[in-house]
Amino acid sequence: MPETPSVTSEIGAIAESVERRFLNGRRVLAFSEYLDLFAGDPVRFARDASVYLRDCFDHYGSTSKEEPWGTFTRWNLFDLPWDPRQAPHALIGQEQVQEEIYRSISNFVREGRPNRLILLHGPNGSAKSTIVACMMRGLEHYSTLDGGALYRFNWVFPSSKTLRGSLGFNQKEQGSQVGTYAHLPDDQIDAKLLVEVRDHPLFLVPVDERRKLLERMRKDKEVASPSEYFCDWILRGELSHKSQQVFEALLASYNGSYTEVLKHVQVERYFISQRYRVGAVTIGPQMTVDAGERQITMDRSLASLPASLQAITLYEAKGELVDAAGGVLEFSDLLKRPLDAFKYLQLTVETGEVSLGAQNVQLNCVMTGSANELHLDAFREHPEFASFRGRMELIRTPYLRSFVHEQRIYDTHVLPHIRRHVAPHATTMAAQFAVLSRMRKPNTEKYPRALSTALAELTAVEKLDLYATGAAPERLEPEAQKVLRAGVRAVFEESDSYPIYEGRIGASPREISVVMFDAAQATAYACLSPLAVLDEIEQLCTRKGEFEWLQQDAQVGGYHDVKLFRETLFSRLLGMWEQELYASSGLVADAQYDELFEKYVQHVSVWTKKERIRNSHTGDYQEPDEAMMREVERLLDVKGDAHEARKTLISGIAAWAIDHPGQKVEGRIVFPNFLRRLRDAIFGDKxxxxxxxxxxxxxxxxxxxxxxxxxxxxxxxxxxxxxxxxxxxxxxxxxxxxxxxxxxxxxxxxxx
Ligand SMILES: [Zn+2]
Known part of the structure; x- marks a missing residue:
């Protein structure tokens, strides 16, 4: 029988690996050790929150994403790629918002500090908080990596016994041999004062000397001028009030010996954590106090501080603004608060400081916020808005307009909680309805003539498909289809500057998720059926008083016509069902009509060139198979002159080949509609x-x-x-x- 390792030995192994990780992580350093580390890569260790956040984006990199409305940069951190368990929290779509956020952060970096608040605004449920949450998760993980190591410092005070032991008989000479108290075990330390504002350890070097020091390091590393590489924070930042008091008191007690003061500095690596509110903090709208201070009471640990320190009153800064130091602060639903509750932000963002009773606290965090459009509309009317405007980066965060993306929301967030079998098309119905409810009729006056004509009769459902797959309606002439496909981006961006932009009004993913959960309870079906989803949507549509999107007047093309949406979705559902039943029926193999169509194209091609075709079995040359061509034309329901139709087909292939150089010409790719008609016709017979x-x-x-x-x-x-x-x-x-x-x-x- 194999021996199972005892729990004790397992704990032993765990202890070893914890210790190894701890030591490898270089968590605790003396000031001089930190300085060596810093000198090794000054640019990296001097980062403020905005550079750090920008580097975090860069670290996970980006992917180019092709959508029918253009090519966009997707920042991989929004996929939370470091931990598959976090996948359900990933952001779906919203590449434009990602690009805007990255642009804002890069501007902060260029300007030397985060001097504006990034305000994501959009309708309720448009993933604004998911976006910030992904950034926070990214920071959390990045801070655990070597490249993302962050440091703060504490003040440590050895016990008098330790001091006696080390200082010994010849206080002056012996004392200076002890380089630091940073590594003393806990039992030899009487008190440790945390610097909650997370001052950069280099703040211990006075500003003028620090500049020179950085300048020298810059030369060693051959980097550009300090101001180009070093942010405001590291160049001009000063010790927080409490640290400054401790520093001065110690300096006085050591008769001005800076070296002795630095012995009390314990530099410590720290990690961003939402749970412990370190560098990643969200403030809800109900909270009004974001920062404050309190006097440190004379508890036991403080009583053991050196006499010089006991004489002064220490204030400790506290609150979300302080906790967020080093990372990201999020004001969720910022504008839901009364203006007085966030008015201070205007000055705070401008100066990078918040004023408390006894001190000004320097902030080092990227501030973000979210707001829904109604609150933002009201805020725009406020006399104070104009002055606030310059301190904000307003980033529009609309609902998704591709049902393919929207469907991923339900597949990812709803389906894992459904205990029934989920029938095919259930989430598609939900996603298509949600996106349909958001579609706006294009304003054809905004476009050049050809595009304007192609758009003139575009229905809401056709727009839905255009955004999702880039497919133009078949009812249009090939040339008009081409113009429309090339114009998707212009159409997608048409309403960007309108107050009521596309993606502002419509069913929210939250409402549609509830629809899915309700549909999963339907007693008429054993599965989560697309029919139950349509039933629940019908119920939702009766609640006209509650939803703005149900109060819009229907427009030509079926825009805002929720009854028509349901009918269209139902008939599309029947169509998809029918296709799947055909394909599963075994009555005609898929390959059969595929082959038939390829054969047809081949024979027509030879026929137009007035050539003969080589029979692959016999090797003989034969005339094109007229009977077969006629049969296919009957199935395709070709009207009028068949010869004309054959020539059109061949010139269609030639045009396609010009547009798709180097690609193999296959009938099913060039003429998907023909193929579907052929299949429908074959099944029509059956x-x-x-x-x-x-x-x-x-x-x-x-x-x-x-x-x-x-x-x-x-x-x-x-x-x-x-x-x-x-x-x-x-x-x-x-x-x-x-x-x-x-x-x-x-x-x-x-x-x-
Ligand atoms: Zn089922």
């Missing part, structure tokens, strides 16, 4: 068979197959297996789907 299959699925799943013979059962089982493996249906949602298709699409074919 509608009666499909209808019977749909009915038998219902009979087998719901009635135990009453009346079906063994062969029939087996073949229906096979269809169900295909639906499961190819499209993730279970028997229940297959039956829901089949039963609805029988009612809505095949009622003419089913004899009851």
């Amino acid at each position: 509608r009666a068979d499909i209808a019977k299959q749909a009915r038998d699925i219902v009979v087998l799943v719901r009635d135990g197959g009453a009346g079906l013979d063994t062969n029939r059962r087996a073949s229906v089982r096979e269809v169900l297996a295909q639906l499961a493996s190819r499209f993730a249906y279970c028997d229940n949602c297959s039956a829901d789907m089949a039963s609805m298709l029988v009612r809505k699409r095949y009622s003419d074919l089913i004899v009851h």
